[in-house]
Amino acid sequence: xxxxxxxxxxxxxxxxxxxxxxxxxxxxxxxxxxxxxxxxxxxxxxxxxxxxxxxxxxxxxxxxxxxxxxxxxxxxxxxxxxxxxxxxxxxxxxxxxxxxxxxxxxxxxxxxxxxxxxxxxxxxxxxxxxxxxxxxxxxxxxxxxxxxxxxxxxxxxxxxxxxxxxxxxxxxxxxxxxxxxxxxxxxxxxxxxxxxxxxxxxxxxxxxxxxxxxxxxxxxxxxxxxxxxxxxxxxxxxxxxxxxxxxxxxxxxxxxxxxxxxxxxxxxxxxxxxxxxxxxxxxxxxxxxxxxxxxxxxxxxxxxxxxxxxxxxxxxxxxxxxxxxxxxxxxxxxxxxxxxxxxxxxxxxxxxxxxxxxxxxx
Amino acid sequence: xxxxxxxxxxxxxxxxxxxxxxxxxxxxxxxxxxxxxxxxxxxxxxxxxxxxxxxxxxxxxxxxxxxxxxxxxxxxxxxxxxxxxxxxxxxxxxxxxxxxxxxxxxxxxxxxxxxxxxxxxxxxxxxxxxxxxxxxxxxxxxxxxxxxxxxxxxxxxxxxxxxxxxxxxxxxxxxxxxxxxxxxxxxxxxxxxxxxxxxxxxxxxxxxxxxxxxxxxxxxxxxxxxxxxxxxxxxxxxxxxxxxxxxxxxxxxxxxxxxxxxxxxxxxxxxxxxxxxxxxxxxxxxxxxxxxxxxxxxxxxxxxxxxxxxxxxxxxxxxxxxxxxxxxxxxxxxxxxxxxxxxxxxxxxxxxxxxxxxxxxx
Numbered sequence: 001x002x003x004x005x006x007x008x009x010x011x012x013x014x015x016x017x018x019x020x021x022x023x024x025x026x027x028x029x030x031x032x033x034x035x036x037x038x039x040x041x042x043x044x045x046x047x048x049x050x051x052x053x054x055x056x057x058x059x060x061x062x063x064x065x066x067x068x069x070x071x072x073x074x075x076x077x078x079x080x081x082x083x084x085x086x087x088x089x090x091x092x093x094x095x096x097x098x099x100x101x102x103x104x105x106x107x108x109x110x111x112x113x114x115x116x117x118x119x120x121x122x123x124x125x126x127x128x129x130x131x132x133x134x135x136x137x138x139x140x141x142x143x144x145x146x147x148x149x150x151x152x153x154x155x156x157x158x159x160x161x162x163x164x165x166x167x168x169x170x171x172x173x174x175x176x177x178x179x180x181x182x183x184x185x186x187x188x189x190x191x192x193x194x195x196x197x198x199x200x201x202x203x204x205x206x207x208x209x210x211x212x213x214x215x216x217x218x219x220x221x222x223x224x225x226x227x228x229x230x231x232x233x234x235x236x237x238x239x240x241x242x243x244x245x246x247x248x249x250x251x252x253x254x255x256x257x258x259x260x261x262x263x264x265x266x267x268x269x270x271x272x273x274x275x276x277x278x279x280x281x282x283x284x285x286x287x288x289x290x291x292x293x294x295x296x297x298x299x300x301x302x303x304x305x306x307x308x309x310x311x312x313x314x315x316x317x318x319x320x321x322x323x324x325x326x327x328x329x330x331x332x333x334x335x336x337x338x339x340x341x342x343x344x345x346x347x348x349x350x351x352x353x354x355x356x357x358x359x360x361x362x
Numbered sequence: 363x364x365x366x367x368x369x370x371x372x373x374x375x376x377x378x379x380x381x382x383x384x385x386x387x388x389x390x391x392x393x394x395x396x397x398x399x400x401x402x403x404x405x406x407x408x409x410x411x412x413x414x415x416x417x418x419x420x421x422x423x424x425x426x427x428x429x430x431x432x433x434x435x436x437x438x439x440x441x442x443x444x445x446x447x448x449x450x451x452x453x454x455x456x457x458x459x460x461x462x463x464x465x466x467x468x469x470x471x472x473x474x475x476x477x478x479x480x481x482x483x484x485x486x487x488x489x490x491x492x493x494x495x496x497x498x499x500x501x502x503x504x505x506x507x508x509x510x511x512x513x514x515x516x517x518x519x520x521x522x523x524x525x526x527x528x529x530x531x532x533x534x535x536x537x538x539x540x541x542x543x544x545x546x547x548x549x550x551x552x553x554x555x556x557x558x559x560x561x562x563x564x565x566x567x568x569x570x571x572x573x574x575x576x577x578x579x580x581x582x583x584x585x586x587x588x589x590x591x592x593x594x595x596x597x598x599x600x601x602x603x604x605x606x607x608x609x610x611x612x613x614x615x616x617x618x619x620x621x622x623x624x625x626x627x628x629x630x631x632x633x634x635x636x637x638x639x640x641x642x643x644x645x646x647x648x649x650x651x652x653x654x655x656x657x658x659x660x661x662x663x664x665x666x667x668x669x670x671x672x673x674x675x676x677x678x679x680x681x682x683x684x685x686x687x688x689x690x691x692x693x694x695x696x697x698x699x700x701x702x703x704x705x706x707x708x709x710x711x712x713x714x715x716x717x718x719x720x721x722x723x724x
Binding site for chain 1: 401421538546552562652653692
């Protein structure tokens, strides 16, 4: 672990050198976790070729030393993290030009930097750490695979407990307990348990609505292992599926399998998106698939790369992405089938092993 | 509900007028929810004295109309929310000077504003909406009370299920299922279930650690009802408490009750903090209470005001705050007892009704 973090820091320093920066202020907590292992919710990290400084607050004084060890010089600040940063920068007088993370620094804190004095000079950067995070190593893929196993094990335990008349929240409770019992350290995002017409809301939460016979039940949830997330969606029917439900489901299923089988390193995000979208459009449901095909997955449940109509980036070797086509009809219902796929050099590898059959729950 | 939102928007427009602003761009999702009722995760809101514009994306096209109705002019944007915003601003040519939320706009998006052209001129603002949110009305307090009841009901159901040898994650699973069964629409923050020495980590998560006899078990968790959060902590012992455990517990309990009984509208945040801190210091544990006494609670689980040594602000009438003193000894364990208190005009009102006795679980 220590070695891997040192490699990541070295790769980041290479990026800084290429960008003519003497240092980088990192305010994104997932980026800090990736580089140092620190998992707390309050930190600033400053990286140069010579030094790694980490500032956190009292609440993490025990945790930060356990997680970071001697990889960084740690300051536990009683007042403001920024006070700690100014003191550290005073120790790093060789830093003349430093970057900050434009996508992860709010304007108020940007003003602090600008007002902090003549040195260092600050420059906006984007995606320096994110670009490293996109290419997962074998250990990272293994953690996502473990999280995916937790998620599918939880679904296995939950499906037999679902009954007509339960509320979405009650189903969420059973599902989330099963996720914990499977060993998940976190819920990477709020579980979606959406029934009937609510399944047509691509970002529904779970509600007090009772599930009726004959309805779709869409479950989109995650698990996390050792800092890495999985994200899966399955849609089932309570009782017997209608012909129309089955027809829509089959289109989504085909689209999922087409894309999950064909997604590859070197495709552009929009080309990956088209693998599923072209099929759904040919079937006449194009207007009803209004979101992108998927997103990268790792320390965060949404990270690079994007798979969407507007995504021009090339998919990197080692990325892990979701493949989640859906068809949504307001007032009627919706279907989404989501899997996690590792883009290995020799082709896509499915991490979420769970049937695509349309399950009709008794 | 519609009336209340209209009142809030009118109060905000008064603030804008006082600040010589023709409009305000709101990028904080909790602020957007407070003003419009929209609970999605992707939105921009622009408020002027004449117009209320809301931009969201496809995923929320059904939900946004149900939640917002005709309170705002709604744009559902297929590409970028910012594209939608530029089009709306073109319709509001009377806006010459507009504010943005300095604490809720990342530098990258601030650059978009600056580069968007000569008009409007943009000015940084802070806390315009947050100041309104601090003073809860009766309906908001009622929602927090409901959420608090869900949290205490869940704890009631969970305690009898806890056994020596269970992991923290298993306890979290039972607790979170009970929170869902009580009707909570969300987990406002990751549940902390921390046992033995891990109870000394003020921001532990739940882990796979097995709970042993004689250990502290600290549970810090929340519930949410109709958009509003509750946040509660209790610390129990598995089996019989030692004299030292009981001594530390009693200090925290006294500090909690002193502060919850004396916290009042018009105190400064640091004066409220001192209600508990002075007592803990007199008992000789001052060094071991390293965080602030509490924080405001509402749509967010951390909002204004702050109760801490460095907090100069006056506590507003109607605020709801946590009172959560703690004592933490690295390697030994920690105790925290947290309640939610409404600062009514006639004195503090406890919203979390749950015993402060030191429970020794069989």
